[in-house]
Amino acid sequence: MEQRKLSRREMLRVLMLGSGAAALAACGAAPSAEPTAAPAEPTAGSAAPAATAPAAVSQTGSTVTITYWGSFSGALGEAEQAMVQRFNESQSDVQVEYQFQGSYEETAQKFTAGLQANTIPDVILLSDVWWFGFYVAGAIAELDALAQQAGVDFADYEPVLLNEGKRRDKQFWIPFARSTPLFYYNKDIWAEAGLPDRAPETWAEFSEWAPQLVQRDGDTLTRAAFMHPNGASYIAWLFQGVTWQHGGQYSQPDFTMTMTDPNTLRAAQFYQDTANSLGWAGLSADINKDFIGGVAASMLASTGGLAGITAQAQFPVGVGFLPKETAFGCPTGGAGLAIPSGTPDEKKLAAMTYIAFATNPEQAGIWSRDTGYMPVRISTKQSPEMTAFFEANPNFKTAVDQLPLTRAQDAARVFVRNGDQIIGRGLERIVVNGEAPSAVFAEINDELTSAAEPILQDLKAVEG
């Protein structure tokens, strides 16, 4: 099989992408251009006569062993291993080996280096901000033909989630562990303030409620009505929704930056006011901790944390749709699966077989119940197990109900390298330092525009 190798120039591009994101890998791992990678000699040593001809998978009695690189650890890692085990036990043609490669950032960097050293996996988990860079570099394969062979019914996938992984009508990235933001509130504090037991409909309504939720000791806020995360904990993801709610956006699909759009600025001004002139919100590096500890009455946070927060909090946790302003707006997030273009053909089909299994209606339901990620299949929601789960976990139902209303994020955050952090730093300046949104976002607009240039060039080369 002709393995696609990156040219030196493409390689550098991806590496640079890597260095940016590494900085935000909050885990303190090394900064710059490190990649890393590893291997896919998937079959090495195991029983698989992987050398059989393409597509031989289903006929011969041989087993193809494929390697799967993922970023799930802890409870999520156990759920992922259980998924792989169910797959391996369900059939004998394909054996999947799940290999944990660190955070999303570390996995992507390891993949980058692996491309160079020709040690790549057969299936890889890539987060929303990573897959596009590999697509532009030609490192991940087009999946439509494979999906057809594996009998995948794309019509049953949540369209919002599926379409995000599409370029020029071809599928490159299949939704798997997807999350969205939710509005979380502390029901005890809500009751204490005499508020109705629900999330606010609009930000205007919340602004009326907020003063009753705060506690002060002199001039210092000891309990905030609302907590913002900082740049490293992805404020730009949550603000994405707030921007849309105000009628603004980060950028247009053609990468024209719109950070200075009056409505985008209005949203930024609102964020600043919450912390400054209105003074009921704070900004913190770990909003989950503050919310669970009771020093923040509410927050916007990922659905991915719902189960953990509910388990740790010593008060009943309430959730709701994101508040509206002039409109509703809520982004998606999380990670999906891709197949490297360098994977040999017979393994590509085996890899697709696994992806088809992991996202089939039944497995998508198990995964969703185990982890708190959104079910990626439409029919999953009607399954009896899911109905029972919704009854036991009404908060999770809320998260799933919000899903069809979400939309894919703006290119400025997910497709521009380091876009998330560029916007995040700007928001920190606005919220923490109190700098004028118009001045800060004008700078950010320029920074994003120049950061987008190389991507646009590459994109032109790939898509014409």
Added chain:
Amino acid sequence: MTLSDDILLSRPVESAELRRATPRWRLAGYAAMILAVLVVGLPVYWTLIAAFKESREIYSIPPSWLPLRPTFANFAAAWEAAPFGRYYLNSFITTFFGVAAEVTLAVLSAYALAFLRFPRKDLVFLLLLAALMVPVEITIVPNYLTIARLGWINSYAGIIVPGAAIAYGTFLLRQAFLVLPYEVIEAARVDGAGHMRTLLSVVIPIAQPALVTMGLLSLVAKWNDFLWPLIVTNTSDMRTLPIGIYWLRNSEGVINWGVVMAGSLFLIIPVMIVFLWVQRYIVDGIAAGAVKG
């Protein structure tokens, strides 16, 4: 070697001036010491108590300074969450051979740089200094590619070999060898000792504190190394302890810190034991003067 008198490692810190210091300065000294102990000790203390706390307690604000309901559950949960027995074995193997290789190479090269005469020695030393300035992260890509081409991905050799020679160790030992009392080495030469004999019977015993220090630093660095082993291994059975702890964290949502801290103690305790055992050799070496004053 006129420098040697000034740079002696064993130079006593306490001087006549200090002894005459006013109580106020003495007090300030103690305050500084207490501060240093707090800064260094608090995170360790926090790790320790968090390992015995229930998860809810860790997240409660204000924090508690002693576990309200001490529990061992975190240790059991951590041990079961990943094959820690295997991680221990891998960590022992890679650390042991890694340190052995690093110390051996550092001793031999430092001896050469300190005592042998050969052309362009200064250039070699300069190269060494240059290597000292290169951040590890920079070398990761070339190292990875080299190891991949050797076919050493996911093997002990892949973990150990790139870290087998560290410029820092050679540099540290060379400096230590240079300040050894040259008379003793000369005496050995006069008695007919060759290089190996001089190294083993004279240089190493006198430089023991420096050697032990360097060995300890190397041990801690290799034992705690995270990035390289993560990069160069793929399967769970080749992974080391630090990666095991990372596995205990949740990638999204709420992290169960109690379990992570219990896992961290798995990592810390062996190094602490080694350190407590080895530290007396540092002191011994200093005390055992080789030259009569």
